[in-house]
Amino acid sequence: MTNSGVKLTVVPVNQLQVGMLVVGIAEQSGKASLSQSGRISSTQQIALLQKKGIRKVKVQLDAPHQFSSEHEELEEKKLPESPPQPEPATEGTKVKAIFNEAKSLQGKYFEQLRQGEPIDIRPMEKAAGALIDSLDNNSDALLCLAKIRAKDRYLMEHSLNVGMLLAYFGRSLGMDKQVQRQLLIGGMLHDIGKIMTPDEVLHKAGRLDDAELTIMREHVVHSREILSKQRGFSEIMIEVASNHHERLDGSGYPLGLKGNQLSVYSRMALIVDCYDALTADRVYKSGMTPTEAFRTLLGGAGAQCDKVLLEKFIRCIGVYPVGTMVKLKSDHLAVVVQRNEMKPLRPKVKQVFDLATDAQCPFKLIDLNGFEEEEIIQAVSARDYGLVIDDFMER
Incomplete structure (x- = not known):
């Protein structure tokens, strides 16, 4: 509260609403400044503040959400250059840094493999190990980060989320951290074969015809071939990429494996891949709610997927998963x-x-x-x- 009794509060920029009266900057990473207090007039203005590196602002609480002559529209001006002040490393920022490093490596690997170049898996193993360690105390924060996705980058975001969910699922089943790490990396690269799929098939909004479906299904074969040629990929990682479209009743692809031919890792990959695909928003369709996805998966339990494992997965991520x-x-x-x-x-x-x-x-x-x-x-x-x-x- 100021000396005049005006009530102020600090609001993150992404929580600002049109009409709020902003009177100052509370936190920023850039060097912007407000030339005067002012009201937010549009969502574009909020986006501009974020672009300038302003993270939190001071808002006058008792100011009506309407424009008046006593306050101009919000303006910005540049301050003289000054060395940026380091931010204290909180547990949340550490988790985000680890997550972003793994995400960056994933993108790098996709591009290198697209160009036919060999990759060094050791940095990803290190990042995956740090993520697995963080799951012990920050699982909800990590799952929140993995849930954030861009609909026009479905391949990358889907693979990332599958990797995180597989590792978390493995953790809930009591698998050791070495296996969790392999599940995470295998999940993050399980659809790598889609870099060989023609864009007109991969990004087609409508239903694929029989010829296109045949081409699409070849991505699993490509995934196995690509990862098998790289050094350092374990059998678990390759198995996740190879078998996530196989089904217990033999109706899956590419080999029509069934029953005992599918290991627990293959069965886990099937459940997680289907769940994330069903719940993901795409450019051309809305994803199901988790409840609807569970209902759909349970409808095929026993025939297509492992019912016992599916029930354990539902208990693992909860009736209302993070991000719902x-x-x-x-x-x-x-x-x-x-x-x-x-x-x-x-x-x-x-x-x-x-x-x-x-x-x-x-x-x-x-x-x-x-x-x-x-x-x-x-x-x-x-x-x-x-x-x-x-x-x-x-x-």
């Missing part, structure tokens, strides 16, 4: 940010949207385990409400 948008009893929408293993129906959520007013509301963290007045009604699709779930998750 849910409708609350209070008629708000919220995003699940932390699971509750003891009470899976009462996770920690971030309230983001008021259905009564059809508008975003100030973000509010709610631990449903300690707030009995509130509860989840159902999982919903963000796109059904014209929302993008990534806008409400930490990057």
Whole structure:
């Protein structure tokens, strides 16, 4: 609070709303400055603040969300050059740095293999080991990061999420960290063969015809060939890439393996790959909610996938996995940010949207385990409400 009694609060830039009165910068990585206080007039203005490196701003709480003559529209000016101040390394920033390093290596490997160049797997093994260690204390944060994806980069984002979920699944099954690391790397590169698939087939929005389907299915063969030629890839990694489209009843591809021909790692890869594909938003379609995806997978359990493993996977990631948008009893929408293993129906959520007013509301963290007045009604699709779930998750 200022000397004049004006109430101020610090708001992350990605949580600003049109009409808010900004009176100063609270945190930034760049050198921008505000020439005067002003009101946010558009979402483009918020994006500009983010581009300038402004992370948090001071907002006048008791200022009505409307324009008046006493405040100009927000403006920016450059400050003289000065050495950037190092930020303290928090546990969250460490986790994000480890995750981003693995993601960067994944992109590098995809490009090198696309060019026919050999890759050095050792940096990825090191990054994967750090990620596996972080799963012990920061699993929800990592799963949040993996959940954030760009619909126009489906191949990379899907592979990344499959790798993270496979490692997490392996952890929940009591597999040692060496196996978890192999599952993570195998998942991150399981679709590498798609670099050989023609773009007109790979990115076709509609249903593939028989000839196109045959071409698409060849990516599994290409994945095995590409990884088998590289040094350092284990049998588990290659198995994840080779068998994630095989089915217990032999109806899968490319070899039609079935039953005992599929190891536990192949069966895990099938479940995780299908789950992530079903729940992912694509440019041309909305993904299913986790509940709908579980229902679909359970419909094929016993015939196409391992029912016992599937049930363990559902318990592992929870009825409402991290990143799920849910409708609350209070008629708000919220995003699940932390699971509750003891009470899976009462996770920690971030309230983001008021259905009564059809508008975003100030973000509010709610631990449903300690707030009995509130509860989840159902999982919903963000796109059904014209929302993008990534806008409400930490990057």
